[in-house]
Amino acid sequence: MTQDFWGQATAFLYAAVLACVPLLYGTLGEILTQKAGNINLGVEGMMYLGAIAGFLAGYRTDSAMLTVLAGFLAGAGGALIYAFLTVSLKANQNVSGLTLTVFGMGVANFLGEKAKLNAPVGTAFMSERLKALLSPVGIGGLDGLPVIGPLLFRHSVLTYLAVLASVAMALYLRRSRLGLNLRAVGENPAAADAMGVPVSKYKYAHILVGGGLCGLGGVYISMVTCLGNWQPNIVAGQGWIAMALVIFAAWKPLRAAAGSLVFGALSVLRLYVPKDVVDIPAALFTMLPFIVTCLVLVVSSVRLRRENQQPAGCGVNYFREER
Amino acid sequence: MKQSRCFRFIALSLLLALLAGGLAPAASAEVTSAFKPVPVEELKVGMVLIGSQDDGFSGAHYNGLEGMKTALGLKDEQVLYKFNVPETAECDSALRELVDAGCQIIFGNSWGFMNFMEEIAEEYPEVIFSHCSGYKNNGVNFNNYFGRIYQARYLAGIAAGMKTQTNKIGYVAAWADNAEVNGGINAFALGVQSVNPDAVVYVKYISSWFDPTLEKQTAVALLALDCDVIAQHVDTSMPQVAAQEAGKFGCGYNTDMTPAAPDAHLTAPIWHWASVYTAQVQDVVDGTWVPENYFLGLKEGMVDISPLSKNVAPGTAEKIEEARARILSGEWDVFTGPISSNAGELVVKEGEALADADITGGLMTNLLIKGVEVK
Numbered sequence A: 001m002t003q004d005f006w007g008q009a010t011a012f013l014y015a016a017v018l019a020c021v022p023l024l025y026g027t028l029g030e031i032l033t034q035k036a037g038n039i040n041l042g043v044e045g046m047m048y049l050g051a052i053a054g055f056l057a058g059y060r061t062d063s064a065m066l067t068v069l070a071g072f073l074a075g076a077g078g079a080l081i082y083a084f085l086t087v088s089l090k091a092n093q094n095v096s097g098l099t100l101t102v103f104g105m106g107v108a109n110f111l112g113e114k115a116k117l118n119a120p121v122g123t124a125f126m127s128e129r130l131k132a133l134l135s136p137v138g139i140g141g142l143d144g145l146p147v148i149g150p151l152l153f154r155h156s157v158l159t160y161l162a163v164l165a166s167v168a169m170a171l172y173l174r175r176s177r178l179g180l181n182l183r184a185v186g187e188n189p190a191a192a193d194a195m196g197v198p199v200s201k202y203k204y205a206h207i208l209v210g211g212g213l214c215g216l217g218g219v220y221i222s223m224v225t226c227l228g229n230w231q232p233n234i235v236a237g238q239g240w241i242a243m244a245l246v247i248f249a250a251w252k253p254l255r256a257a258a259g260s261l262v263f264g265a266l267s268v269l270r271l272y273v274p275k276d277v278v279d280i281p282a283a284l285f286t287m288l289p290f291i292v293t294c295l296v297l298v299v300s301s302v303r304l305r306r307e308n309q310q311p312a313g314c315g316v317n318y319f320r321e322e323r
Numbered sequence B: 001m002k003q004s005r006c007f008r009f010i011a012l013s014l015l016l017a018l019l020a021g022g023l024a025p026a027a028s029a030e031v032t033s034a035f036k037p038v039p040v041e042e043l044k045v046g047m048v049l050i051g052s053q054d055d056g057f058s059g060a061h062y063n064g065l066e067g068m069k070t071a072l073g074l075k076d077e078q079v080l081y082k083f084n085v086p087e088t089a090e091c092d093s094a095l096r097e098l099v100d101a102g103c104q105i106i107f108g109n110s111w112g113f114m115n116f117m118e119e120i121a122e123e124y125p126e127v128i129f130s131h132c133s134g135y136k137n138n139g140v141n142f143n144n145y146f147g148r149i150y151q152a153r154y155l156a157g158i159a160a161g162m163k164t165q166t167n168k169i170g171y172v173a174a175w176a177d178n179a180e181v182n183g184g185i186n187a188f189a190l191g192v193q194s195v196n197p198d199a200v201v202y203v204k205y206i207s208s209w210f211d212p213t214l215e216k217q218t219a220v221a222l223l224a225l226d227c228d229v230i231a232q233h234v235d236t237s238m239p240q241v242a243a244q245e246a247g248k249f250g251c252g253y254n255t256d257m258t259p260a261a262p263d264a265h266l267t268a269p270i271w272h273w274a275s276v277y278t279a280q281v282q283d284v285v286d287g288t289w290v291p292e293n294y295f296l297g298l299k300e301g302m303v304d305i306s307p308l309s310k311n312v313a314p315g316t317a318e319k320i321e322e323a324r325a326r327i328l329s330g331e332w333d334v335f336t337g338p339i340s341s342n343a344g345e346l347v348v349k350e351g352e353a354l355a356d357a358d359i360t361g362g363l364m365t366n367l368l369i370k371g372v373e374v375k
Helices: A002-035 A043-061 A064-088 A093-118 A128-134 A148-153 A157-175 A177-187 A189-194 A199-225 A238-248 A253-272 A282-303 B002-028 B056-072 B089-100 B111-123 B149-163 B179-195 B212-224 B238-246 B274-286 B316-328 B356-360 B362-366
Strands: B045-048 B079-082 B105-108 B128-132 B142-147 B168-173 B200-205 B229-233 B249-251 B269-271 B294-296 B303-305 B346-348 B372-374
Touching: A002 A043, A002 A148, A002 A157, A002 A177, A002 A199, A002 A238, A002 A253, A002 B212, A043 A064, A043 A093, A043 A199, A043 A238, A064 A093, A064 A128, A064 A199, A128 A157, A128 A199, A157 A177, A157 A199, A157 A253, A177 A189, A177 A199, A189 A199, A199 A238, A199 B212, A238 A253, A238 A282, A253 A282, A253 B212, B045 B056, B045 B089, B056 B079, B056 B269, B056 B274, B079 B089, B089 B105, B089 B111, B105 B111, B105 B274, B111 B128, B111 B142, B142 B274, B149 B179, B149 B229, B149 B249, B149 B269, B149 B303, B149 B316, B168 B179, B168 B212, B179 B200, B179 B229, B179 B316, B179 B356, B179 B362, B179 B372, B200 B212, B212 B229, B212 B238, B229 B238, B238 B249, B274 B294, B356 B362
Parallel strands: B045 B079, B045 B105, B105 B128, B128 B142, B142 B294, B168 B200, B168 B229, B200 B372, B229 B249
Antiparallel strands: B269 B303
8 A cells, every 4th residue: 555655656746747847948938038028928839839840850850959959949939029029019018929829829730730641651750769869768777766766867858958947047047147137127128228238139039048948848748748749739728837837936947947846746636646535626636726826926916025026027018218 | 242252262272271381391301301402513511620630530520521522522622621610609600601601511520519500500491510429409400420439449448458467457538427438438348348357447537638748647647557558538649659658558549549659559449430421411412311310330330440450469359350240230239238337236237238318328427337447
């Protein structure tokens, strides 16, 4: 019984880690975007773009490097549309982001369907070699350790990259001059402008990199979760969960890593809670991440700590002439 | 006086005519169709699909209607598709577009289209609406069609029961308390038990027909419960991919999923929708279409299993052929008693068989048989 319990607990935690990676990429991408003072509701769309670009690149080139790169560039490409609309043309940020979501989903489903229908065997497949390169692999036998072995040392290269990205982003935002300037752009672009920070350049650069990170989340879904099998509507709302996670993580990259693990765990929780122990409707489990986000919103607004709030310039386009 | 007699005569004949007119259609509707024959070159067939051409469920419908097109020699522009239509007011507008395009018969392939089709059928009595997987029929121009997929699931269950080593088989299922889903689970479990009485079927419901990530996660959770064969009643091949990754086995659904999981997939219950589409559209052409429901099975070629893969256990093919012959003989069907529920209650007595109404709804809605556990 106890052994069975530990087996199930390990399986649950491992599934949580697998589930959290695309959420983490989406959250990191959106945090970087919002730190530049822009809300991009197109996370879902950019994940779709990354998913299809990674899939097509893997299918055509059989190179893991190009798969990941294509996913990043496609996400960044989607973000470029958004950045051009909101930073250069000063279009409404919410509307631009939402249309990006619709656009990304449509493009991905369209191209994916074409790729599958045009493939010689009726559906497009990756080579075993490429799948193995991106799939979870044990590192140096360490994954044989009980419990922590698989949890820490049996993952896809994209999972480790996500952890690295959150550490790097935390250092960048807190410890570098560029990060300081970026935060100024996000909080008060007029002050940053007066300081001599090129506001538009900062916005463009960070929105694009943020989009690229979202794209990597998409690559993870199509290449690791789905193992190179294209499915229509492949992202299925994970981008929206990432939007909630940004609030949960209070715009902090390291908290995003921990938070996405929590959300990942919540998303698979119902699959590991035995029915004969707890029998509550599945819909309640599906609601959990959003209930938790609501609670976090309530708590953080009651406590009103400035560093846990959204960057003040978010959602408002910066016109230099209006200072 | 003369005038009044004349008037009385006219009134009487009018009354008679009315009576005759009122009775005549009622008498003739039983024998002939209310719809005139349609020349093949003037025919237009429409279809509203919930998914796209490349998703398993809608893809099978698409192939079915394309099969009809070939069989009847229709041109491309005579068959109109509306892909990716959600079960919302968008369904209504998609149906209207097909009516406006001049379709004489319109199919809809998802449960949630039912009420939209029922409403629009009232509005356009000259157009035929045919709905897949529901249960409604307005007796005029709106009918229902589905297939005995449970027969194919029974056969797939045999392959799974022969293959399992742990005697635990996982089943990724869409919706709880749904007769179609539970009927599939029960038929599959009966197939498993027919060759392996000790095996149990562990079910997890995901409350979705289609969610690639969640389907995979559910299959992974079932594998963690020591299941070594994963069956599914959801639309993507992700459960099979999960089995493949874990070095285990599985039975897919809708289409042959062997290409997605070459070392894992055993066989899949599949649909051949072409038979029902060809039959109905041929009736429209001949002017013999009547609003009856279609519920075809293995015998009519409506359902089957995909070719057994290299992964099946030895002797599987023989066992499946045996069962197939029993079903085809018409003397025995899957839900023939004795069948007990997993609460230990005898639900179908020895020698009795479930009626179709209890397979598509009724009893099946909440029934899970002995040997099935919801996890």
